[in-house]
Every structure is written in structure tokens, then in C-alpha cells.
Amino acid sequence: MGGVSSEPVVEMHGVDVVRGQSHLLRGIDWTVLSDQRWVVLGPNGAGKTTLLQLAGAHLHPTRGEVALLGETLGAVDVFELRPRIGLTSAALAQRLQGGERAGDVVLSAGYAVVGRGRERYDVDDLTRAAALMHQWGVTPMAHRPFGTLSEGERKRVQIARALMPDPELLLLDEPGAGLDLGGREDLVSRLTDLARSPSAPAQVLVTHHVEEIPPGYTHALLLRDGGVVAAGPLEQVVGQEALSETFGLALSVQRSQGRWTARRAA
């Protein structure tokens, strides 16, 4: 689906999200094109999850305009829009039933149901689910209950599930959280393959850690206190100055063989 031509998949203009006295997001202007892969970086509470909720059509802005896949929020049925957008997050993972077989967690995604019920699957569904499970390294766990998988295996099952309906936009909210070093490196390398695939959907990855930026990602948006510190091509944005401002401490930032590291400046 997405990824071949370069069209806007996310467009935000002057977006505020306000709850009571709190500005969760303020003055956001952001465009994601179908062939781009964005990382959203920022400290705890910066507004990253709120931004992803907007991009997933799970939240409306208080002010400003959000258009997703060419449809303006407020003027479109979000239940028609959401199946075109793949989303993984800790909140969605909690809603999956631990007793459900991992293979069914992936397979049932196309029907936007949690758990395998009365719906019928055709050969194409089964073939696609099997291919995605292979791609994300979870074929050996297909028959295991989802709740018995390791954190890393569960993360990969969730991504396979999000990709099952062939979305035009894939949103990943902290997929590296809770993974050990091997799990993180495995995830980064699979995300790199996805990022580099021209037929893959547009991708937005939220993280706290520059170490989790997969090679192949093209752009970065840095958020602090609900506002954009910097946004644009990765090499221009992920630097000492902007990252230090974003995280509120002096950082030394390095890039080697396509991977980034950051530490407190000496």
C-alpha cells in the first residue's frame, strides 16, 4: 500500500491539546510523507504519546487541524480511518488477552477484534499472518498463549498484528521499552529492514533513547513540554544542541555506522 508515492499521511497545523490548565501539546506543525520514517524523541511527559494518539485518530485536537491519510479529523468517521493506521502501544497491549494464541493475536487484527471469535479467515489472511510472523521472528511461538511470551516476543507479535491490515501508516509507541540488550538489537534490526522497504507504510517511532533509532529512519521530531524543539531530517535534528535542549541536560551525541549514542557531556 503506502510508501511508493510521496503523499502526506499526517498533517498537523497549529495543533494544541489542552486538558484543564495543562497544555499537553502546543502549536504543533508537522507533516509526515508516505515515504518518510520519523522518530519522535523527548523526555517523560513531553507529549509523545498524546501526539501519537492524534496521529492514530484516537484523539481530537483542542485547537488546530489534523489531517490523516488526506482526511481531516472532525470531518471523517474515525472508525473508517483507524483500520488504515497500525498502532502499537503499552495501553493497546494490555487489552490483548493473555490466553489468546500468539498466532490468533496477529490473525484477528484484520477484523479489529481482540481475540479470535466467530470471524472467518480466508487463505490470504492465513498466508499474510504466517509471513508476518516469520518476518518478525515469532513463528515458533504461534501456538503459545500471548501472555506466556517474553516482553521482546510480545513486542514483535504486536508489530506483526499492527501490520496485518496492510496499513498506510504505522505508529510505534516505545516498542523498545522493557527489552534487554539482545531484544533491543533484534528489534532495531527488524525495524531497519522495515524502514528500508520501499513498499512499507510510513512509520513513526516514539522513543526516549537515540540508541533505538533504526538505520533507515529519515526524520526526527524533538518534543519538550508539549512543544516542538526541532523537526526535520535526522542528521540535521539529532545533534548535541537540540538534544540537550530537549532533555534539559548537556549531552554529548555521537553517530557511528548508522547508530546513535548520547551521554551526559563531560
Ligand SMILES: Nc1ncnc2c1ncn2[C@@H]1O[C@H](COP(=O)(O)OP(=O)(O)OP(=O)(O)O)[C@@H](O)[C@H]1O
Ligand atoms: N487527561 C489528562 N489530563 C491532564 N494531563 C494529562 C492528561 N493526559 C496526559 N496528561 C499529561 O500530559 C503530559 C504529556 O503526556 P504524554 O503521555 O503525551 O507524554 P509522553 O511524552 O508520552 O511521556 P512518557 O515518555 O512518560 O510516556 C504528561 O505530563 C501527562 O501527565
